Amino acid sequence: MKDLTMTLPTYQDVIEAHDRIAPHIHRTPVLTSSYFDDLTGAQLFFKCENLQKAGAFKVRGASNAVFGLDDEAAKRGVATHSSGNHALSLSYAAGRRGIPCHVVMPRTAPDAKKAAVRGYGGVITECEPSTSSREEVFARVHAETGADFVHPYNDPRVIAGQGTCSRELMEQTDGLDAVIAPIGGGGMVSGTCLWMSHAAPETAIFAAEPEQADDAYRSFKAGHIIADDAPQTVADGLKVPLKENTWHFVQNHVSDILTASEDEIVAAMKLAWQRMKIVLEPSSAVPLATILKNPGVFAGKRVGVIITGGNVDMDRLPWTQ
Structure with missing residues (x-):
């Protein structure tokens, strides 16, 4: 097996990745919501990877x-x-x-x-x-x-592929003050950092994480990777720890990591379903939950919100458990 440890992808890798994968993915839409803009005091631009092939950015x-x-x-x-x-x-x-x-x-x-x-x-x-x-x-x-x-997130090929999401987001919006994405292992956040640090270095990058699986938050504050073995959270896609490649991007390019409680995540998920008529999985609701929790951080700003997926078990909706 080829050792991909600390093999970092480049800006050019994202460009080549976008050309390579174009026949196999959707160019997902960016949606807005006057309800959430009024609620948060920000202009939110939701990049809907829940409408992606296979239902997720991955x-x-x-x-x-x-x-x-x-x-x-x-x-x-x-x-x-x-x-x-x-x-x-x-x-x-x-x-x-x-x-x-x-x-x-x-x-x-x-x-x-x-x-x-x-x-x-x-x-x-x-x-x-x-x-x-x-x-x-x-x-x-x-x-x-x-x-x-093919590692879920520490693979440079994967990080470059995830960076194509932010490339599209910037092409679909007229400039952003900030972008926020959920963080587990950090593949999407790393791809976001990779593209934005070159294409729009003035744009702040935030990561959002569940309080009950907050190892990335604690790593960010401590200055080194802290890994939890088996955290418990409704956001099942965010239970994995950072690795060397993703940690590089997080520590060098992320402005801050914000956290949300289980109740806040479920409430944000339900509210998005009700108000925007789109299906978010719990992991995808974490960024919105943190924006609702920290309106002062985003008020008055144009914010890209990456909705990472919509693969939900309809027989186990979190607000019915």
Whole structure:
């Protein structure tokens, strides 16, 4: 397996990624809401990756990795570990190229995401809901298959792919004072940092995280990576820790990390459903929750809000539990 540790993608990598993945993704819309503008005192521009292929932004990075493989490597397929959106996105991209995809997923991952992985042709091996179990089981699957490891977020190909989201956002808006995205492992935030630091260095970058899985927040304040093994939060896509590549972008380009409680996340998710008529998954509601919690930070500013996904288990809506 190629060692991708501290191999940082470049601005040019994002440009090439966007050309490579264009046939396989949606150019997702940017929506506005006078209700949320009035509520927050800011102008919010929602980049709707919940309307993306496979229902999440992660199809960008996954497609960049899959379609960047040479033919010999592609024959062995791809493999990863993921709680959901990267798993189904990599399965989608692999299916588009006609190659195998092996995925290690926590047994507690939403059934809707497991069904989507299998629907795209991915082969699932389950693990316990902890980082240590995930990595242990994946090491076995990877050794058995010899497939190309596409890390959910620490892979430079993935980070470059995620950066295409911010490229589109800047093309679709007339300048922004700030951009905010949810943070778990940091792939989307890193891609945002990569693009914005070159294309719009004056734009502040914020990350949003659940209080109950706030290792990125604590890492940011401490100045080094702090990793939790198995945090518990309704935002299932944000349970993983930062890694070397993503930490580089976070510590060098993020202005601040804001957190929201479980109740605040669910309330923001429900409010977006009610007022904007769009489906957000809990992880995607965290940025809106932090804006509602900290209106003074964003009041009077033009703010890009990256809605990262809309893959929700309709039988387990958080406000019905």
